[in-house]
Structures are given as C-alpha cells and as structure tokens.
Amino acid sequence: MQLFLDSAKPNEIREAANLGVISGVTTNPSLVAKEKVDYKERIMEICQIVSGPVSVEVLSQEAEGMVTEAKEFATWASNVIVKVPMIEEGLRALKSLRQLKIRTNVTLVFSLNQALLAAIAGADYVSPFVGRLDDVGHDGMQLVAEIVNAYKTYNMSTQVIAASIRHPLHVVQAVHAGAHIATIPFGVLEGMLHHPLTDLGVQRFLDDWHRAIGEQERKNDV
Numbered sequence: 001m002q003l004f005l006d007s008a009k010p011n012e013i014r015e016a017a018n019l020g021v022i023s024g025v026t027t028n029p030s031l032v033a034k035e036k037v038d039y040k041e042r043i044m045e046i047c048q049i050v051s052g053p054v055s056v057e058v059l060s061q062e063a064e065g066m067v068t069e070a071k072e073f074a075t076w077a078s079n080v081i082v083k084v085p086m087i088e089e090g091l092r093a094l095k096s097l098r099q100l101k102i103r104t105n106v107t108l109v110f111s112l113n114q115a116l117l118a119a120i121a122g123a124d125y126v127s128p129f130v131g132r133l134d135d136v137g138h139d140g141m142q143l144v145a146e147i148v149n150a151y152k153t154y155n156m157s158t159q160v161i162a163a164s165i166r167h168p169l170h171v172v173q174a175v176h177a178g179a180h181i182a183t184i185p186f187g188v189l190e191g192m193l194h195h196p197l198t199d200l201g202v203q204r205f206l207d208d209w210h211r212a213i214g215e216q217e218r219k220n221d222v
C-alpha cells in the first residue's frame with residue numbers, strides 16, 4: 001500500500017515528502033487553478049520535490065488534443081504521469097499514449113465497467129473517486145474493492161488509486177479494499193498521524209520521568 005498526496009501546494013508536498021511517507025503526488029485542474037500559478041511551472045516544481053509519479057491532467061476533450069498535451073507534459077519531467085478522463089476520447093487517447101510509452105492515470109472512474117475498459121486499454125493507474133460516489137449515496141469503497149478483485153482475477157497490472165479520499169477512515173477502508181495506492185489531501189495525512197492517546201502517553205511518560213528524577217535529586221540532597 002502506497003500513499004500519494006493529492007495536492008498542488010509545494011509547501012504541503014515538501015512537508016509530506018520530508019515525513020518519508022508519500023510515494024507520489026496527484027493533481028487535477030481544480031487543485032492547480034486554486035493556486036493561481038502557471039500550470040507548467042507548478043508541475044515542474046512538484047516534480048522536483050518528489051521523485052515518484054506525479055499525475056498531471058489533460059484539459060483537452062478530444063483524443064488528439066490529449067495526446068498533444070501528454071507529449072508536452074512528458075517533456076516537463078520524467079516522473080510525469082498523464083491523467084486522462086474516463087471518456088470515449090480519453091480511451092482513444094490511451095491507445096496512442098501506450099504506443100508512445102507515456103504513463104497514464106485514468107481519472108473520474110465511477111464504475112467497474114469503466115475500470116475494466118481503462119485497464120484493457122493499457123492504463124497504468126485508474127482512479128475511482130470514492131468520496132464523490134459516497135456523496136451521491138453509493139459505496140465508493142465497494143467499487144475500489146470490486147476493481148482490485150477484478151484486476152487480480154484477470155492478472156491485470158493496472159494499479160488502483162483510491163481517490164477523492166475525504167477522511168482517515170477512507171484510508172483504513174482503502175487498505176481493507178486492497179487498493180494499491182490511496183491519494184490523500186494533506187489534512188487527511190495529518191488526521192492519520194495524530195492520536196490523542198499518543199499525545200497523552202508521551203506527556204505521561206515525560207511527567208513520570210521528571211517526577212522520578214526530581215525524587216532522586218531530592219534524596220541525593222539529603
């Protein structure tokens with residue numbers, strides 16, 4: 001199980017990378033747009049912070065345009081993964097991208113059928129959007145489990161990224177579902193890290209230690 005950071009913020013990515021727990025980064029147009037910076041510059045900055053895969057999404061809606069964008073992205077850094085939406089034109093683009101040996105992440109996956117098509121078309125990663133399915137009353141993590149299971153049954157090498165992760169419990173569920181990767185916002189990473197009983201335990205150990213040292217010093221003074 002690997003963790004990717006779902007973020008376009010260099011400070012967050014740097015902080016998570018320094019913790020040594022993230023293997024890659026996923027971005028999307030919404031995340032980069034919020035930053036109000038140049039797309040290329042920001043992606044190149046991110047690709048220098050992490051050596052693992054960095055997903056960058058195409059904006060074109062036509063296969064030809066997607067391939068043109070993908071070729072350009074691939075010149076930005078060697079760890080770029082091109083994110084292609086799970087639409088008809090996206091599938092068409094996948095075929096060419098496979099021939100060009102450009103690695104892909106098929107995004108906005110909401111059904112097992114879509115995940116099957118993406119894998120058959122040669123996607124390196126698929127991203128089922130868990131939170132957005134939950135939002136409309138479907139069990140997003142159930143879909144992740146179904147995809148993982150189908151890929152195992154048919155020996156498909158496409159990796160499943162549990163995406164649209166909203167809280168630490170989603171990460172636990174992604175582990176149970178057998179997702180290869182969960183891509184998580186920085187806030188979820190913080191939520192995974194902290195536990196009040198850990199903080200309390202650390203404080204108690206320190207208090208006990210200082211109390212014992214204080215008693216020893218008092219005895220020595222007598």
Ligand code: G3P
Pocket residue numbers: 006026028129131132163164165166183
């Ligand atoms: O990984 C995809 C993610 O960025 C979408 O998350 O919370 O907008 O559904 P969300």
